[in-house]
Amino acid sequence: MEHPSDLLIAGVSFTKEPARKINVSVSDDDSEQEIKDRKTKGSINMFLYLKDVLFELRARLKLEGYKEGLLYAVKKAFSKIFYLNKYIIFCKNLDELIPSDIRVNDIFFELLNPKHLKLIERDFGPLTRKRFQKRIQTGRTGHICQLNNKIIYHGWIEYETNPMVQLKPYEASLFDVYTVKEFRNRGIQTAMLIKRLEAMKSKGIRRAFCSIAFDNIPSQKVVADKLGFKSMGAVWRGKIIGKSFLYPKKYSME
Numbered sequence: 001m002e003h004p005s006d007l008l009i010a011g012v013s014f015t016k017e018p019a020r021k022i023n024v025s026v027s028d029d030d031s032e033q034e035i036k037d038r039k040t041k042g043s044i045n046m047f048l049y050l051k052d053v054l055f056e057l058r059a060r061l062k063l064e065g066y067k068e069g070l071l072y073a074v075k076k077a078f079s080k081i082f083y084l085n086k087y088i089i090f091c092k093n094l095d096e097l098i099p100s101d102i103r104v105n106d107i108f109f110e111l112l113n114p115k116h117l118k119l120i121e122r123d124f125g126p127l128t129r130k131r132f133q134k135r136i137q138t139g140r141t142g143h144i145c146q147l148n149n150k151i152i153y154h155g156w157i158e159y160e161t162n163p164m165v166q167l168k169p170y171e172a173s174l175f176d177v178y179t180v181k182e183f184r185n186r187g188i189q190t191a192m193l194i195k196r197l198e199a200m201k202s203k204g205i206r207r208a209f210c211s212i213a214f215d216n217i218p219s220q221k222v223v224a225d226k227l228g229f230k231s232m233g234a235v236w237r238g239k240i241i242g243k244s245f246l247y248p249k250k251y252s253m254e
Contacts, residue, residue: 056125063124064181084238086214087164089251090229094201094208099194099227107188109195112142112154123151143196145188152180153188155196163244164235165209166252172200174210177219189219190226197227207253211235 060072112120114136121129135142135156145153155177162173174196179189200208212219214234223229236247 052126052130056127059123059125059128068181079239082238082240084236086234086236087211088214088220088234089165089232090210090212090220090223091232091253092197092208092223092227092229094197094206096228098197098201107152107191108146109192110144110146112136112144116144116151119146119149119151120154141199143192143199145192147183150180152183153192154178155192157196157200159203159205162209162211162250164211164237164246164250166250167209168207168253170204170206171253172203172205172208174208177210190222193222193227209251 057072060068061070064072112132114133117129117133120132132142132154139160141157141159143155143157144151156175158167158173158175160167162175165171165173167173174193177189177193197208208229210223210229212223224231232253233251235249235251238245238247
């Protein structure tokens with residue numbers, strides 16, 4: 001009698017081996033505990049993030065005032081889902097003369113380093129502190145100005161990559177320049193930009209870029225009228241549900 005596990009196909013006999021039984025021991029208690037731990041961890045992380053958001057908002061309200069602070073919070077909240085803005089790309093050849101007659105007295109200009117992060121958190125909030133800490137760890141260069149132990153200005157230099165400009169080895173980009181509201185219109189941004197351009201030139205950089213939001217007319221006037229930057233065109237930068245895009249493409253000097 002033919003064994004039920006034998007198959008005859010086109011005169012060829014195939015033997016079907018009995019299926020092996022594999023015992024896998026899974027503890028229901030362990031799996032439930034893992035799920036519970038993940039939920040707990042997620043809840044804690046969300047709580048900590050919301051706490052940081054509230055502290056950041058409080059700092060912004062103090063720095064910018066009620067209207068501007070709330071506007072900043074709304075923009076930040078929506079930027080996680082959708083963001084779109086137009087930027088003007090400016091460029092300056094550092095072989096040209098850098099203005100040297102614009103100075104601000106009693107302002108201490110220094111390189112931003114990890115020891116400043118506590119001050120950054122105190123004056124700007126924990127989310128800014130985390131962002132700056134990550135930049136320092138990835139090799140970006142930041143500068144700050146202090147007055148009476150208060151940070152009133154910060155600005156960054158990118159020597160390798162920039163989201164809107166394709167940098168060459170002898171090029172660098174200025175980004176994230178900010179002056180505290182009560183210290184604006186005093187020439188601080190202009191003086192500090194000059195110091196940072198001089199720092200870039202001392203490192204062998206021959207061309208500097210910066211990208212400024214199309215509606216930020218005061219900053220555009222500073223770089224164009226006072227520092228000799230030239231407008232090179234515009235790009236649109238955006239984000240949709242976590243996916244970033246740039247139109248038309250990264251700017252590059254041929």
